[in-house]
Amino acid sequence: xxxxxxxxxxxxxxxxxxxxxxxxxxxxxxxxxxxxxxxxxxxxxxxxxxxxxxxxxxxxxxxxxxxxxxxxxxxxxxxxxxxxxxxxxxxxxxxxxxxxxxxxxxxxxxxxxxxxxxxxxxxxxxxxxxxxxxxxxxxxxxxxxxxxxxxxxxxxxxxxxxxxxxxxxxxxxxxxxxxxxxxxxxxxxxxxxxxxxxxxxxxxxxxxxxxxxxxxxxxxxxxxxxxxxxxxxxxxxxxxxxxxxxxxxxxxxxxxxxxxxxxxxxxxxxxxxxxxxxxxxxxxxxxxxxxxxxxxxxxxxxxxxxxxxxxxxxxxxxxxxxxxxxxxxxxxxxxxxxxxxxxxxxxxxxxxxxxxxxxxxxxxxxxxxxxxxxxxxxxxxxxxxxxxxxxxxxxxxxxxxxxxxxxxxxxxxxxxxxxxxxxxxxxxxxxxxxxxxxxxxxxxxxxxxxxxxxxxxxxxxxxxxxxxxxxxxxxxxxxxxxxxxxxxxxxxxxxxxxxxxxxxxxxxxxxxxxxxxxxxxxxxxxxxxxxxxxxxxxxxxxxxxxxxxxxxxxxxxxxxxxxxxxxxxxxxxxxxxxxxxxxxxxxxxxxxxxxxxxxxxxxxxxxxxxxxxxxxxxxxxxxxxxxxxxxxxxxxxxxxxxxxxxxxxxxxxxxxxxxxxxxxxxxxxxxxxxxxxxxxxxxxxxxxxxxxxxxxxxxxxxxxxxxxxxxxx
Amino acid sequence: xxxxxxxxxxxxxxxxxxxxxxxxxxxxxxxxxxxxxxxxxxxxxxxxxxxxxxxxxxxxxxxxxxxxxxxxxxxxxxxxxxxxxxxxxxxxxxxxxxxxxxxxxxxxxxxxxxxxxxxxxxxxxxxxxxxxxxxxxxxxxxxxxxxxxxxxxxxxxxxxxxxxxxxxxxxxxxxxxxxxxxxxxxxxxxxxxxxxxxxxxxxxxxxxx
Numbered sequence: 001x002x003x004x005x006x007x008x009x010x011x012x013x014x015x016x017x018x019x020x021x022x023x024x025x026x027x028x029x030x031x032x033x034x035x036x037x038x039x040x041x042x043x044x045x046x047x048x049x050x051x052x053x054x055x056x057x058x059x060x061x062x063x064x065x066x067x068x069x070x071x072x073x074x075x076x077x078x079x080x081x082x083x084x085x086x087x088x089x090x091x092x093x094x095x096x097x098x099x100x101x102x103x104x105x106x107x108x109x110x111x112x113x114x115x116x117x118x119x120x121x122x123x124x125x126x127x128x129x130x131x132x133x134x135x136x137x138x139x140x141x142x143x144x145x146x147x148x149x150x151x152x153x154x155x156x157x158x159x160x161x162x163x164x165x166x167x168x169x170x171x172x173x174x175x176x177x178x179x180x181x182x183x184x185x186x187x188x189x190x191x192x193x194x195x196x197x198x199x200x201x202x203x204x205x206x207x208x209x210x211x212x213x214x215x216x217x218x219x220x221x222x223x224x225x226x227x228x229x230x231x232x233x234x235x236x237x238x239x240x241x242x243x244x245x246x247x248x249x250x251x252x253x254x255x256x257x258x259x260x261x262x263x264x265x266x267x268x269x270x271x272x273x274x275x276x277x278x279x280x281x282x283x284x285x286x287x288x289x290x291x292x293x294x295x296x297x298x299x300x301x302x303x304x305x306x307x308x309x310x311x312x313x314x315x316x317x318x319x320x321x322x323x324x325x326x327x328x329x330x331x332x333x334x335x336x337x338x339x340x341x342x343x344x345x346x347x348x349x350x351x352x353x354x355x356x357x358x359x360x361x362x363x364x365x366x367x368x369x370x371x372x373x374x375x376x377x378x379x380x381x382x383x384x385x386x387x388x389x390x391x392x393x394x395x396x397x398x399x400x401x402x403x404x405x406x407x408x409x410x411x412x413x414x415x416x417x418x419x420x421x422x423x424x425x426x427x428x429x430x431x432x433x434x435x436x437x438x439x440x441x442x443x444x445x446x447x448x449x450x451x452x453x454x455x456x457x458x459x460x461x462x463x464x465x466x467x468x469x470x471x472x473x474x475x476x477x478x479x480x481x482x483x484x485x486x487x488x489x490x491x492x493x494x495x496x497x498x499x500x501x502x503x504x505x506x507x508x509x510x511x512x513x514x515x516x517x518x519x520x521x522x523x524x525x526x527x528x529x530x531x532x533x534x535x536x537x538x539x540x541x542x543x544x545x546x547x548x549x550x551x552x553x554x555x556x557x558x559x560x561x562x563x564x565x566x567x568x569x570x571x572x573x574x575x576x577x578x579x580x581x582x583x584x585x586x587x588x589x590x591x592x593x594x595x596x597x598x599x600x601x602x603x604x605x606x607x608x609x610x611x612x613x614x615x616x617x618x619x620x621x622x623x624x625x626x627x628x629x630x631x632x633x634x635x636x637x638x639x640x641x642x643x644x645x646x647x648x649x650x651x652x653x654x655x656x657x658x659x660x661x662x663x664x665x666x667x668x669x670x671x672x673x674x675x676x677x678x679x680x681x682x683x684x685x686x687x688x689x690x691x692x693x694x695x696x697x698x699x700x701x702x703x704x705x706x707x708x709x710x711x712x713x
Numbered sequence: 714x715x716x717x718x719x720x721x722x723x724x725x726x727x728x729x730x731x732x733x734x735x736x737x738x739x740x741x742x743x744x745x746x747x748x749x750x751x752x753x754x755x756x757x758x759x760x761x762x763x764x765x766x767x768x769x770x771x772x773x774x775x776x777x778x779x780x781x782x783x784x785x786x787x788x789x790x791x792x793x794x795x796x797x798x799x800x801x802x803x804x805x806x807x808x809x810x811x812x813x814x815x816x817x818x819x820x821x822x823x824x825x826x827x828x829x830x831x832x833x834x835x836x837x838x839x840x841x842x843x844x845x846x847x848x849x850x851x852x853x854x855x856x857x858x859x860x861x862x863x864x865x866x867x868x869x870x871x872x873x874x875x876x877x878x879x880x881x882x883x884x885x886x887x888x889x890x891x892x893x894x895x896x897x898x899x900x901x902x903x904x905x906x907x908x909x910x911x912x913x914x915x916x917x918x919x920x921x922x
Contacts, residue, residue: 079854079915081877110844110918112853148780148879153816154914156780156879232877233910258870258908 031180035159039066039149044141044161047184050168051139054131059095059163061085061123061145062183069151070116073103075230075268077114077237080154083123083147090139092130099124101190102269102284103228105237113237114150115228122187135169189689192269192284196627197249200292201266208235208256210266210289212249217620219245221275221669227252227287229268233259265290274620277669278688283620303460307467314471323438323472325401325503330430331479332496347480349424351473353431358469362462384522388530388573391514393437395534396541398507401500404538405545431473438472518576526576533569533576540565591636595649597657600676607678609644609702614662614672616651621688622671629690638696643705644675677702740851740870743907747859747867748849754837755821760806763865769803769898771891772859773835774810774852774916776817777827780879781913782855786831788881791856791873794891795834801895807835810847815917817855818842844918854913858891860898869894871909 032044040063047058061083065071072080087095101122103115127141146158197215201208210227225243229235239255267288274281318327330350399405479485511534519527540562547558593599595612603610613630615622629635639646649658651670665674665685673686675698686698741748747770751761762770773791775782785791798805809824811817819827824838841847850859850870860869874887894904 076877076912079913081879081912108915109920110848110853110916111851112915114915146880150914152917153778154780259910 030163030165032161032163035161037149037157037159039069039151039155040064040071040147040157040159042145042147042159042161044143044145044163045180045183046141046163046165047180050166051129051133052168052170053129053133053135055129055170057127057129057165058184059125059127059141060183060187061098061125061143061161063117063121063123063147065118065121065149066151067119069149070106070114070118071121071147071149073115073117073228074098074100075115075228075232076148077105077116077232078108078112080114080116080150081148081156083121083145085123085125086144086146087127088142088144089127090141092132093139093141094128096126096128099126099187099191101187102192102271102282105226105228107238111236111238115237122183122190124184124187124191129167133167135167138164138166140164190284192286193624193628195270195285195287196623197285197287199287199289201263201289202292203256203260203263206256208254208260208266210252210254210287211292212252212270212287215249215620215623217245217250217272218616219243219250221619223273223275223280224271225250225252225273226271227254227268228271229266231259231263231267233257234263234266235260263291272620276621276671276688277667281621281689283624303463306464310464310467311471311474314468315474317438317468317472318475323434325506326397326430326434326437327476328503329401329500330427330434330476332499343480345424346427347477349427350431350434350480351470351477353428353433354435354473355431355466355469356428357432357435358465358472359462362465365465366458366461384518384526384576385573387514387518388526388533388576391511391518391530392533392537392569392573394507394511394514395537397437398504398511399538399541401504401507403497403501405541435469435472522576529572529576533572536565536569536572540569592646592648595647595658595661597661600647603645604676604678604680609642609678610647610676611639611644611699612647612649612661612672612674612676614649614651614658614667614670614674616670619670625671625673625690629692629695632692634692635695635699638699641704642699642702644699644702675699741849741867743867743870745867746865747861749865750846750849752839752841752846754839755824756837757821758837760837760839762861765804765861766865767863769798769801769863769895770861771798771803771805771895772850772852772861773805773807774847774855774857775807776809776811776855776914776916777819777831778816779855779914784879784881785856785873785884786833788884789832790884790889792832792834794873794889797892798895799834799836801899803895804837805835807833807838808841808846808852809838810841810844810852811917812842812844812919816914817917842919844916847916847918852916854911854915856913857911857916860891860894860904862898868898869904869907870911871906872911872913875909877910877912 030046030049035042042061042063045060045062047060051057063071063083072082074082076082083098085095085098089095101117103117105113105115106118107113133139141163143161143163144158145161146156148154148156195212197212199210199212201210222243222245226241227235234257236255236257242253244251244253265288267286270285270287272283272285274283317323515527515530518530543558543565544562547555547562550558592613595614600610600612613626615626638644649655649661651658651662662668662670662672665672665683667685671688673688673690673695674683675686676683684698684701686694747762749761749763751759754760777783777786782791795805807828809817809819811819819840821840824840827833828835828838839846846852850857852859856873858869858871858873859867862868869890871890873891874884874889876883876887888906890906890909893906897904
């Protein structure tokens with residue numbers, strides 16, 4: 001009830017503000033008269049109070065829309081119509097197209113959605129002034145604008161505008177001040193910026209996937225992501241858009257509409273809401289995706305077909321290089337038993353083990369999703385610790401197959417006593433283990449299958465994950481129930497030992513692959529740690545194996561060695577995790593020095609101001625600031641002129657030195673732009689959203705550095 | 714070797730097609746049977762789509778207060794299109810899906826009065842205040858147009874013409890998709906623009922149904 005009244009009150013206030021807004025502004029030389037229709041109050045405004053021959057003048061059609069009503073974007077969505085401006089200009093003048101601010105999506109009943117604006121909408125237009133315009137003359141720019149404004153019902157409205165401006169010789173023409181200047185500022189801020197990332201799209205049935213590369217964003221900080229296509233009829237505006245992040249970028253899954261098949265390119269605006277220390281920031285990017293095939297991972301299949309696919313996928317898992325050896329040994333142990341009715345129970349126990357593990361993974365996936373994380377199957381593999389532990393596990397299984405050591409107990413099905421008796425629990429654990437060892441080999445494979453599951457409601461997601469597990473267990477269950485199949489397996493014999501030794505090599509290969517993945521994630525230091533850890537493990541297991549056969553005294557020494565070596569391998573995991581990945585040096589900008597706290601202090605003592613750009617590859621706002629502001633020539637000219645040292649603190653991977661520097665500034669996240677004055681003064685913090693003028697104003701506080709001293713920057 | 718292994722795995726990954734959620738509310742597909750519906754028209758006569766087999770059927774969603782509907786009725790464009798359809802023996806069903814209390818909602822008497830006032834020539838007018846037929850066809854706007862073939866398959870869905878505006882003066886330049894589709898059907902040709910973008914006002918459906 002309270003909320004409802006608050007809403008009504010809020011609306012009433014907004015309505016009152018709307019009523020008084022326009023008339024309160026006095027006659028203004030850079031703005032047309034206000035056109036007031038039933039639902040919109042509109043003006044045509046110029047950014048500057050005069051026109052300069054040969055230059056571009058920026059004008060804006062500014063609409064103040066009645067509360068609860070909306071006007072439309074370039075692509076109006078399911079209904080409605082975009083705002084249009086027809087110009088009547090003196091000879092030689094030319095008006096460009098409307099620069100559309102990023103729209104909002106407004107949902108209506110019955111699965112209808114439109115793209116448009118509420119509150120205010122500013123339509124920027126560039127007008128080119130001919131070089132032969134004569135200074136001293138006045139020029140009238142006339143426009144006839146039409147807009148459709150809707151609440152529940154729609155009304156086409158229109159207005160005629162005239163703007164009379166003097167022509168002034170080049171030089172300094174003052175911009176308009178106050179309210180109108182603010183309108184131009186916020187209109188520019190709302191324009192989509194060119195996307196810093198390449199994109200491709202693919203159509204498959206009723207699914208249109210938009211793949212954005214090179215934007216490994218921090219999904220936990222992305223509040224929402226939404227794509228608005230320029231072309232009507234390309235996607236269903238009301239349909240949910242799901243995002244999947246991975247190490248190399250992200251994929252948006254959209255519902256294709258009737259005209260998606262005719263798209264040559266898929267252009268539109270991507271609106272990203274990112275959580276920063278200072279609150280949520282909205283960025284809009286203009287994106288033009290080219291057709292691409294590789295990412296057409298999602299087709300439009302029913303749940304039934306998805307389950308079938310998952311089942312088939314699960315069966316294929318058995319052939320994966322890391323799974324196949326484990327299963328072969330298990331199968332041979334069955335053969336040694338000679339089959340029979342009891343074997344069926346083992347097959348079921350094995351299947352239960354596989355399914356239990358898959359269920360656990362499915363539950364984790366659903367739980368993470370419930371917590372709002374946008375994750376895919378590969379999420380575990382993004383953690384270097386997990387990758388390294390899996391590499392160790394593969395290596396250990398390989399060593400076991402090679403005969404370096406034997407395991408007793410529950411895992412006996414894995415190792416030595418092939419023909420020996422084993423309990424049902426042994427079969428259960430073999431199943432679980434097979435599912436565990438399957439994960440690294442299959443992450444890329446499952447990413448596609450589980451990608452579907454993640455986008456589904458919990459029961460469907462779980463069903464797909466379990467179908468995958470069932471598929472994996474199926475060949476084994478079939479084997480255990482069919483004496484005919486079992487009889488076809490080769491007879492046990494000494495050859496089995498050699499076969500087992502051979503199967504160690506796929507395990508080593510998998511371990512090597514994981515080590516390579518690790519080196520990409522955490523750098524060559526981590527690779528070295530993994531290799532050293534592998535040697536320690538081999539040594540530890542050998543010592544342990546030796547201890548079993550030694551006299552009591554020797555046994556203690558060997559056991560101590562084993563424990564030490566294994567502990568060392570564990571410590572290396574922790575150490576490797578803190579490594580940094582090899583940075584893309586080609587993309588690095590040599591003008592930025594790497595962040596170094598000691599160097600920072602030294603420079604300040606020398607009397608140099610230092611500008612530190614705390615950034616990360618996964619932070620949208622950071623990238624936008626760099627692309628739009630920090631790479632500008634004007635900024636670098638000022639840096640040079642003032643003798644400022646520019647440092648970049650790249651926090652893409654956790655870095656304790658940078659974390660401490662951020663904490664010292666009272667921040668816990670990026671972006672942070674800190675300007676350290678010479679000496680020991682408090683650093684100035686720039687806003688998290690930069691503009692060129694903000695940066696230049698801050699830099700202007702320092703005296704120019706004498707020209708002779710600039711070179712050594 | 715490692716690269717080979719990775720490549721092989723990635724290849725397997727993409728060889729397995731996966732899937733997306735069920736498409737929802739996308740409406741009927743072209744070339745498939747149009748959803749059947751039964752209703753009582755504004756003169757109390759029953760109308761059932763499946764009874765109209767053997768005839769071409771045009772469905773027109775309307776809301777007489779919508780600026781886009783007014784554009785086409787105001788300029789006589791919709792009446793002209795209806796006349797042309799009538800001459801071809803087409804059954805033209807005008808459907809009004811506005812919910813009670815919403816713009817465009819009318820009762821049977823008002824609907825019949827509107828037909829006379831506007832000089833409209835539909836074969837029949839059907840009221841759909843619950844939005845059942847509208848949702849069945851995923852009709853989004855007024856005017857939204859559908860053409861159903863003599864065998865009951867959907868042949869055309871989309872707008873009345875090609876220029877998305879509420880200006881009557883644009884009608885002359887626009888391509889009237891319904892007129893050209895009917896012409897092509899008459900000539901035994903394929904419909905060139907069978908799937909177009911419908912523009913107009915959103916249909917004011919009853920909430921939540």
